[in-house]
Amino acid sequence: MLAVVANALGGPEVLRVTELPEPEAGPGQVLVRIRAVCVHPADLAATTGQIPGGPVPPPFLPGWDIAGEVAATGPGTAEFQVGDRVAGMIPWYRTRGAPGGYAEFVAADAGWLVPLPAELDFASAATVPLNAQTAHQGLALLPTTGRLLVTGAGGGVGGFVTQLAAQRGLHVLAQAGAEDEQWVRNLGAHEFIPRSTDPATAGPVAAVFDAVPLGPAAAVEDGGVVVTTRPTPPIDPARGIRQELQLIHLDRDLLADLVAQVAAGRLRTRVAATMPLTEAADAHRRALTGGLHGKLVLTTG
Known part of the structure; x- marks a missing residue:
């Protein structure tokens, strides 16, 4: 099978298209013919070694979120059949590239996968697992009422945060590029803040979901909450602001x-x-160039 391997630590130039043996499904696993795999900032960080837990020694395969079809099943895997459409998240924080999703096939634990409804195409499905779970799990760390500032609201995580928070009744202030204003308003944002504007002008807010992150502590009221997806400098303890770092964990349900x-x-x-x-x-x-409106997705077949 074809796979894309990081043969060294560095930029995009370290990625090499490589022929690897096709994996086999072991006990409790299914062999997934990957049709789509999402390109995440976490993949770019992995190739440069800037990830929690320290660099992964090359060679390794990037790739968290996959969508495709079951090509074979291993012993003790009755819930999936050959031909089933599936989407899933390789818990890369555990596998550390063995396996990764940048390949034509992956032997995946059944617990990493969920059925993929026919109404959802492979490419769109591959944008969901990491982004949407991060958003949902991070929102659980925030107040259930009040004004919420979401930075990076036009991105993958920020877009899901905006939708889920609005559905829960929070008053959402969405910060994104000016060209994404209509998109984030359609996601349910109550107010729009251009990316070029200091987020402190939106304050005070009860909470911030800092998906970029920008570190907009000035926008948060004393005693408020800031959730980030990457480590950020500590906020003055005298302000009583709770800082939470949201790192993904796979929740199949x-x-x-x-x-x-x-x-x-x-x-x-x-x-x-x-x-x-x-x-x-x-x-x-x-x-790395930026300016994207949505996710890049790699496809096979």
Whole structure:
């Protein structure tokens, strides 16, 4: 099978298209023919070694979120059949690239996968697991009422935060690029703040979900809450602000619900472009350049 391997630590140039043996499904596993795998900031961070737990020694395969079809099943895997459409999240924080999703096939634990409704295409499905679960789990750390500032609201995590928070009755202030104003308003944002504007002008707010992160502590009222997706400097303890770092953990039941909501149109996602798996290095370059409206997704077949 074809796979994209990081043969060293560095930028996009370290990614190499490589022929690897096709894996076999072991006990409790299914062999997934990958049709789509999402390109995440976490993949770019992995290739440069800037990830929690320290660098992964090369060679390794990037790739968290996959969608495809069951090609074979291993012993003790009765819930999936050959031909089933599935989406899932490889818990890369545990596998550390063995396996990763940048490949034509992956032997995945059944617990990493959920059924993929026919209404949802592979590329869109591959944008859901990491982003939507991070958003849902991070929101659980925030107050259930009041004004919430979401930075990076036009991005993958921020877009899901905006939708889920609005559905829960929070008053959402969404910060994003000016070109994304209509998108985030359609996601349920009550107010829009251009990315070029100091988020402190939106304050005081009860909480911030800092998905970029920008570190907008000045916007938070004393005693408020800030959730980030990356480590940030501590805020003055005298202000009594609770800082929370949201790191993803795989929750299969949650993932199944979120995928079903996207398939039913109750949650929205967007794909900026699809590119062949063999162009993964170019996809990383494009992601680093920025200016994308949606996620890049690598496809096979």
